[in-house]
Amino acid sequence: xxxxxxxxxxxxxxxxxxxxxxxxxxxxxxxxxxxxxxxxxxxxxxxxxxxxxxxxxxxxxxxxxxxxxxxxxxxxxxxxxxxxxxxxxxxxxxxxxxxxxxxxxxxxxxxxxxxxxxxxxxxxxxxxxxxxxxxxxxxxxxxxxxxxxxxxxxxxxxxxxxxxxxxxxxxxxxxxxxxxxxxxx
Numbered sequence: 001x002x003x004x005x006x007x008x009x010x011x012x013x014x015x016x017x018x019x020x021x022x023x024x025x026x027x028x029x030x031x032x033x034x035x036x037x038x039x040x041x042x043x044x045x046x047x048x049x050x051x052x053x054x055x056x057x058x059x060x061x062x063x064x065x066x067x068x069x070x071x072x073x074x075x076x077x078x079x080x081x082x083x084x085x086x087x088x089x090x091x092x093x094x095x096x097x098x099x100x101x102x103x104x105x106x107x108x109x110x111x112x113x114x115x116x117x118x119x120x121x122x123x124x125x126x127x128x129x130x131x132x133x134x135x136x137x138x139x140x141x142x143x144x145x146x147x148x149x150x151x152x153x154x155x156x157x158x159x160x161x162x163x164x165x166x167x168x169x170x171x172x173x174x175x176x177x178x179x180x181x182x183x184x185x
Contacts, residue, residue: 007069014062021055028052067137074130078123079159083166085120087174089113090167096180098173124159131155 028049091097092113132152136143143151172179 007066010062010066010069014059014066017055017058017062021052021059024052024055063137067134070130071134074127074134078127078130079162082120082123082127082159083163085116085123086163086167087170087176089116089120090171090176091174094174094176095178096175096183098175098180124156124163127159128152128155131158 091099129152132148132155135151136148167176171177
């Protein structure tokens with residue numbers, strides 16, 4: 001019942017622990033600097049550094065869980081959304097469609113084709129940037145711009161190959177690319 005709220009709960013918990021981490025860090029800094037300037041006392045609250053380490057661990061755990069949700073979102077939603085949009089656009093330009101009804105989508109002319117192509121492009125961008133964000137998060141943000149460009153190209157090739165494989169699988173049965181032209185003769 002609460003499954004659609006799971007990503008929101010993860011984000012809220014991550015933000016809660018980030019706030020707690022920042023609060024503990026300021027407390028430790030203020031305690032250290034006030035003791036350092038006024039006296040040579042040692043740090044008295046030994047549980048605060050332990051709490052800080054536990055909080056950092058919780059922030060990392062919730063962040064990794066959020067990235068898992070993003071990865072599943074990319075793998076199970078965006079790839080099929082791109083595929084369906086590409087199939088719909090290909091049905092627009094084929095001469096031998098076996099699936100009827102999609103012609104009504106394109107009655108408005110080139111504007112509807114542009115919107116569908118734009119939506120497919122945006123979904124493909126989301127697919128690539130989602131994988132890139134996951135990879136950068138796995139490396140704790142230490143990926144150079146050159147590395148990001150290479151990874152983006154790599155993920156783009158991967159997404160294109162997956163969509164192309166599904167597209168070629170469905171092409172003969174849907175009559176795409178005029179593959180069923182011999183039946184029209």
